[in-house]
Amino acid sequence: MQLVEERQPDVVLMDLRMPKMDGLEALKRLHTAWPQVAVIMLTTYNEDDLMMSRLRAGARGYLLKDADLSVVLNTIHAAARGEMLMQPEMMERILTRAERTLSPPVASKSHRLSLTARERDILAAVARGGAE
Secondary structure, eight states: OHHHHHHOOSEEEEESSOSSSOHHHHHHHHHHHOTTSEEEEEESOOOHHHHHHHHHTTOSEEEETTSOHHHHHHHHHHHHTTOOOOOHHHHHHHHHHHHHHHSOOOOOGGGOOOOOHHHHHHHHHHHHTOOO
16 A cells, blocks of 8 residues: 555556455555556456455456466556456356346246336337337
C-alpha cells in the first residue's frame, strides 16, 4: 500500500496470499483509495472461488505464476489500457461457471412458468434486439 501511494503506478501485480494482508483485503483497499490503479492477481492457486471473488472485487486480471512471460506482459499492457485479458483456460472456467449460475433449472411440468401475452411479446422483442 505504501509503494502504491509513493509511486502511483498504473498497474499492480499482486500476490493472492501475502504475509501481512490477504490479497483480497489489499485489493479492496487499493480499489477504494486508488480506483484508477489496475490490479492483476498473481497466484499459484488455481481455484475458481478465489478467482471469482478477486474479479468481483475489481481485479483486472488473474494470472497463475507459471504463466509465460509473454502472457504476463500482455495482461499488464491490457490492464494499463483499462482492459481485462484472461488466459484462455481461465476465461473458459469463468464462462462455464457463469453458465451454470445463470442457467435456470429445468422446470418440471407441475412448475412451468406461465407468461402473459404481453410478457411473451416483450421477450420476443428482446430476443430480436428491439425495444417495446
